[in-house]
Amino acid sequence: MRRxxxxxxxxxxRLAGPGQGPPGIVSTTPQGFARQMRWLARSGRAxxxxxxxxxxxxxxxxxxxxxxVTFDDAYTDFRDVAWPVLRAHGIRPVLFVPTGYPDTDxxxxxxxxxxxxxxxxxxLRTPLGTLVFTGDDERLTAYRTLREHVxxxxxxxxxxxxxxxxxxxxxxxxxxxxxxxxDALRALGAAGVDxxxxxxxxxxxxxxxxxxxxxxxxxxxxxxxxEAGSSAPAFAYPSGGVSDAAAAMVAExxxxxxxxxxxxxxxxxxxxxxxxxRINVGRRTNVAVLRAQLALPPRGAAAAARPVPPPGQTPVxxxxxxxxxxxxxxxxxxxxxxxxxRGVRVETYPLLRERATxxxxxxxxxxxxxxxxxxISPAVLASQLHWLRxxxxxxxxxxRDVITGTFGSLNFMVGGIGIFPKAAHMARLMQRDGVTxxxxxxxxHPAVAGLxxxxxxxxxxxxxxxxxxxxxxxxxLPEKVAEAAFVATVSEYNRRLIIDECGGxxxxxxxxxxxxxxxxxxxxxxxxDRPPQDGPLRIVCVGTLHEVKGQGHLVEACRLLxxxxxxxxxxxxxxxxxxxxxxxxxxxxxxxGSVELxxxxxxxxxxxxxxxxxxxxxxxxxxxxxKREGIPVVLMEGMSTGLPVVSSRLSGIPELVVDxxxxxxxxxxxxxxxxxxxxxxxxxxxxxxxxxxxxxxxVEAEFDVERSIDRLLEHMGATAAAAASGDDVAGxxx
Numbered sequence: 257m258r259r260x261x262x263x264x265x266x267x268x269x270r271l272a273g274p275g276q277g278p279p280g281i282v283s284t285t286p287q288g289f290a291r292q293m294r295w296l297a298r299s300g301r302a303x304x305x306x307x308x309x310x311x312x313x314x315x316x317x318x319x320x321x322x323x324x325v326t327f328d329d330a331y332t333d334f335r336d337v338a339w340p341v342l343r344a345h346g347i348r349p350v351l352f353v354p355t356g357y358p359d360t361d362x363x364x365x366x367x368x369x370x371x372x373x374x375x376x377x378x379x380l381r382t383p384l385g386t387l388v389f390t391g392d393d394e395r396l397t398a399y400r401t402l403r404e405h406v407x408x409x410x411x412x413x414x415x416x417x418x419x420x421x422x423x424x425x426x427x428x429x430x431x432x433x434x435x436x437x438x439d440a441l442r443a444l445g446a447a448g449v450d451x452x453x454x455x456x457x458x459x460x461x462x463x464x465x466x467x468x469x470x471x472x473x474x475x476x477x478x479x480x481x482x483e484a485g486s487s488a489p490a491f492a493y494p495s496g497g498v499s500d501a502a503a504a505m506v507a508e509x510x511x512x513x514x515x516x517x518x519x520x521x522x523x524x525x526x527x528x529x530x531x532x533x534r535i536n537v538g539r540r541t542n543v544a545v546l547r548a549q550l551a552l553p554p555r556g557a558a559a560a561a562r563p564v565p566p567p568g569q570t571p572v573x574x575x576x577x578x579x580x581x582x583x584x585x586x587x588x589x590x591x592x593x594x595x596x597x598r599g600v601r602v603e604t605y606p607l608l609r610e611r612a613t614x615x616x617x618x619x620x621x622x623x624x625x626x627x628x629x630x631x632i633s634p635a636v637l638a639s640q641l642h643w644l645r646x647x648x649x650x651x652x653x654x655x656r657d658v659i660t661g662t663f664g665s666l667n668f669m670v671g672g673i674g675i676f677p678k679a680a681h682m683a684r685l686m687q688r689d690g691v692t693x694x695x696x697x698x699x700x701h702p703a704v705a706g707l708x709x710x711x712x713x714x715x716x717x718x719x720x721x722x723x724x725x726x727x728x729x730x731x732x733l734p735e736k737v738a739e740a741a742f743v744a745t746v747s748e749y750n751r752r753l754i755i756d757e758c759g760g761x762x763x764x765x766x767x768x769x770x771x772x773x774x775x776x777x778x779x780x781x782x783x784x785d786r787p788p789q790d791g792p793l794r795i796v797c798v799g800t801l802h803e804v805k806g807q808g809h810l811v812e813a814c815r816l817l818x819x820x821x822x823x824x825x826x827x828x829x830x831x832x833x834x835x836x837x838x839x840x841x842x843x844x845x846x847x848x849g850s851v852e853l854x855x856x857x858x859x860x861x862x863x864x865x866x867x868x869x870x871x872x873x874x875x876x877x878x879x880x881x882x883k884r885e886g887i888p889v890v891l892m893e894g895m896s897t898g899l900p901v902v903s904s905r906l907s908g909i910p911e912l913v914v915d916x917x918x919x920x921x922x923x924x925x926x927x928x929x930x931x932x933x934x935x936x937x938x939x940x941x942x943x944x945x946x947x948x949x950x951x952x953x954x955v956e957a958e959f960d961v962e963r964s965i966d967r968l969l970e971h972m973g974a975t976a977a978a979a980a981s982g983d984d985v986a987g988x989x990x
Contacts, residue, residue, distance in 0.1 A: 376425030723886030747908020801832030
């Protein structure tokens with residue numbers, strides 16, 4: 257449906273054929289672009305920047321369903337491919353120019369990284385370990401992983417890493433990835449293209465100090481005016497990195513409109529003109545998908561008129577997660593039990609029933625009353641009809657957003673569509689049960705379900721992001737963050753990642769709330785009943801047997817220790833897909849008598865193993881597929897017992913394990929360093945005691961579940977108060 261006063265802004269980068277250019281940079285093929293512009297021209301919805309400015313300043317209103325076409329980065333294919341099509345259809349685009357690139361040999365970092373990984377040698381040394389490539393698929397996966405890693409680094413460190421990889425590779429960037437020169441840009445400006453600034457060097461602006469920020473923003477405007485003769489009154493934030501300081505400097509420079517990369521349609525009357533949303537066009541965007549994206553309601557419109565729970569009623573919190581009760585996700589059970597101890601009524605809505613039969617004893621009562629729902633049933637179908645009759649716009653709008661928001665990732669899209677009917681049914685059940693707040697664990701499908709329920713019912717929702725859920729699949733993350741009442745995450749590392757991905761305007765909405773542990777459960781494992789100091793070094797490692805846990809590196813460390821004459825007894829607790837590979841590695845290393853795989857265990861069984869150990873090791877590593885842990889909860893559990901720990905300098909782990917103070921850290925995947933740390937602990941019982949004591953204090957000070965519940969209830973209470981006063985719950989912290 258077309259709406260008055262709305263503006264959709266399409267973002268393109270490069271136009272190229274299949275297999276050319278980095279993923280995420282090539283927007284579509286030349287043929288696909290021609291089809292999209294032909295449809296747009298026939299629809300009569302295309303507008304220019306002057307039309308938008310006039311509508312903002314009280315001039316002629318925009319035509320219904322207005323669409324502005326923008327191109328970022330000024331690649332040469334804009335002149336050679338895009339502009340002839342746009343000119344033929346009478347569409348006037350905005351071209352955002354990074355002014356430090358024209359007429360230089362400089363290339364964008366992502367193009368250099370893509371060339372190094374895709375066309376470089378068969379092995380590259382990286383901070384994630386040495387990557388060895390045997391095929392194009394492995395290279396493409398490695399590129400995506402390294403690209404996300406680069407985005408998490410400070411700007412200077414990120415560019416140094418790309419420089420190093422490019423030097424190792426020794427290959428040139430594709431000539432097609434050049435930026436237009438000033439002569440070409442002047443000619444385009446004279447022909448009708450609006451040239452606008454896009455900084456000088458394309459850094460993330462929310463990573464820069466003020467002096468560098470000013471140079472990038474004001475400098476690019478000055479460059480464009482000097483070299484091209486004029487600068488259109490608009491600005492695009494590179495990589496969506498919007499901060500309050502950046503927006504203020506854009507306004508100070510006299511720029512009335514600025515664009516982020518956050519996905520959405522703008523209500524011009526209500527939108528912040530310095531943080532306008534855009535719709536990024538991707539390789540899989542055909543005309544049908546484009547039309548669906550342009551039909552999005554303005555941000556917040558779907559739920560704006562939904563009812564809020566009456567003030568003063570007893571809190572009823574719906575907890576959502578992918579599976580329950582998952583033996584390896586004790587932190588969810590710990591949290592909801594602690595919530596109940598505070599007098600909050602907790603209703604559990606798992607998306608799936610966990611297939612494993614082993615459960616923690618205290619989980620059974622929660623399982624017995626959990627709201628498990630089939631994928632399809634008469635009741636589920638009835639709920640779809642209920643929402644279609646009651647609020648078809650909210651129902652169909654949410655369904656459309658799930659489809660378009662997950663498009664491009666087959667697994668995530670299938671999962672999103674699959675949970676939609678169940679989420680709609682759960683929304684109805686939550687209304688029946690008097691739920692006042694929905695909290696989801698993990699930023700992937702559980703948070704999508706929370707967003708659907710929020711859209712249908714108006715119930716405020718929040719979610720906790722942990723580890724791989726923030727690294728592997730971030731589709732719809734900006735939408736979820738934008739509409740959530742608040743976002744929790746377990747580390748400052750994750751908080752920075754979410755803000756970088758979704759924009760600085762949400763910084764006040766994203767909070768560090770640790771996945772705490774109930775330290776009282778581990779009191780019995782403390783004290784003087786540790787194993788004797790003589791004899792083998794007793795090592796325990798707890799976690800699902802999976803590549804991301806890094807257990808293979810611990811097996812290798814045990815082999816190295818044995819070679820050094822240090823006896824070990826290492827026990828792995830957990831089960832998973834890597835079991836056979838670990839068994840083979842243990843046998844090959846001659847460790848069958850000293851390294852054991854004990855399988856999955858309940859909480860009391862894990863506590864017993866911790867009591868019988870000298871040290872706990874959590875050798876986490878990032879995987880080639882992009883997975884990485886946040887802060888392994890087992891580290892908190894081990895430290896709660898006074899056990900010294902050895903882990904990896906990765907993600908948020910250093911926020912818990914202060915190296916040399918509350919444990920020892922090694923580089924991810926470095927078996928030699930793990931062996932050195934364990935040898936040091938074996939030789940120094942006093943160091944083990946000191947690290948164990950400091951570790952226990954560290955958990956009690958910041959990672960106890962009661963502190964986490966304090967913060968969750970504080971934010972839920974603020975949400976309820978805002979709803980009762982009529983404030984915009986989703987936007988109050990944005």
